[in-house]
Amino acid sequence: MRDFSVMTDHPILSVRGLSIARDGKALLGVDHLDLDGPGPTIILGPNGAGKSLLLRCLHGLITPDRGTVTQGGQTLTDQVRAGQAMVFQRPVLLRRSVAGNLDFVLRRRGLSRAARKTECEGLLAQGGLEDKARQSARSLSGGEAQRLAILRALACKPSVLFLDEPTSALDPQATQEIEQMVLRASDQGLRVVMVTHDIGQARRLARDVVMMHGGRVVEQGLAAQMFAAPENGMIRRFLSGGLMV
Numbered sequence: 001m002r003d004f005s006v007m008t009d010h011p012i013l014s015v016r017g018l019s020i021a022r023d024g025k026a027l028l029g030v031d032h033l034d035l036d037g038p039g040p041t042i043i044l045g046p047n048g049a050g051k052s053l054l055l056r057c058l059h060g061l062i063t064p065d066r067g068t069v070t071q072g073g074q075t076l077t078d079q080v081r082a083g084q085a086m087v088f089q090r091p092v093l094l095r096r097s098v099a100g101n102l103d104f105v106l107r108r109r110g111l112s113r114a115a116r117k118t119e120c121e122g123l124l125a126q127g128g129l130e131d132k133a134r135q136s137a138r139s140l141s142g143g144e145a146q147r148l149a150i151l152r153a154l155a156c157k158p159s160v161l162f163l164d165e166p167t168s169a170l171d172p173q174a175t176q177e178i179e180q181m182v183l184r185a186s187d188q189g190l191r192v193v194m195v196t197h198d199i200g201q202a203r204r205l206a207r208d209v210v211m212m213h214g215g216r217v218v219e220q221g222l223a224a225q226m227f228a229a230p231e232n233g234m235i236r237r238f239l240s241g242g243l244m245v
């Protein structure tokens, strides 16, 4: 796995002067944001805060009206983006077996049949899906499908993994399984950037937090500090269970 923090002096991800507007309304305005350190970074905020828009810009899925995103100092060329993977709120899976979904990605990496088999088995074990290998991916439960979506992202061997509210439709047990996968991947050196509006989840996962509201970053910092002593009054209310409107 490539580690951009070691390879370059640049932050892993940098945003400068980013803005998106639609129909005359500003949706996103992020002047200056650097994501550094090992992560996981949690992008936290209420509905409509601009979290998903920011994540999509970081992954190059949306071209902003203005501004730049760089990874390790490089603009988001196809080659740089090939080192990123993204998992969405609703898992996007192919009409194939569970193993077939993984094999599709492993083939694109040009691995031999034997290497693909070994890697596929390792991934299935990592996601607790060993006994589902031959089952149709479309017949998985919501939690299993999301675990497979994450395994497929991991099969790309990315250096950065973006997750957009991957557990918002899942029950506590399935959520816990996904969170464990995310933490394991992060511990193994993968740079994780994840969107959630669930403060409990942010507390469980985050090393650092980007707090958003109204399309803007209202606070950024280490999770331990931010949760202990948020500078912003609105965030204090949000973290203590109040509504952030």
Ligand SMILES: Nc1ncnc2c1ncn2[C@@H]1O[C@H](COP(=O)(O)OP(=O)(O)OP(=O)(O)O)[C@@H](O)[C@H]1O
Pocket (backbone or CB within 6 Å): 022, 027, 045, 046, 047, 048, 049, 050, 051, 052, 053, 054, 197
């Ligand atoms: N293509 C679009 N056209 C117009 N408005 C959009 C578009 N995409 C997003 N928006 C608006 O931008 C704002 C931010 O959306 P975004 O999806 O980033 O919010 P979010 O913080 O991820 O919220 P949620 O937690 O509800 O997913 C919202 O008001 C949304 O309606």
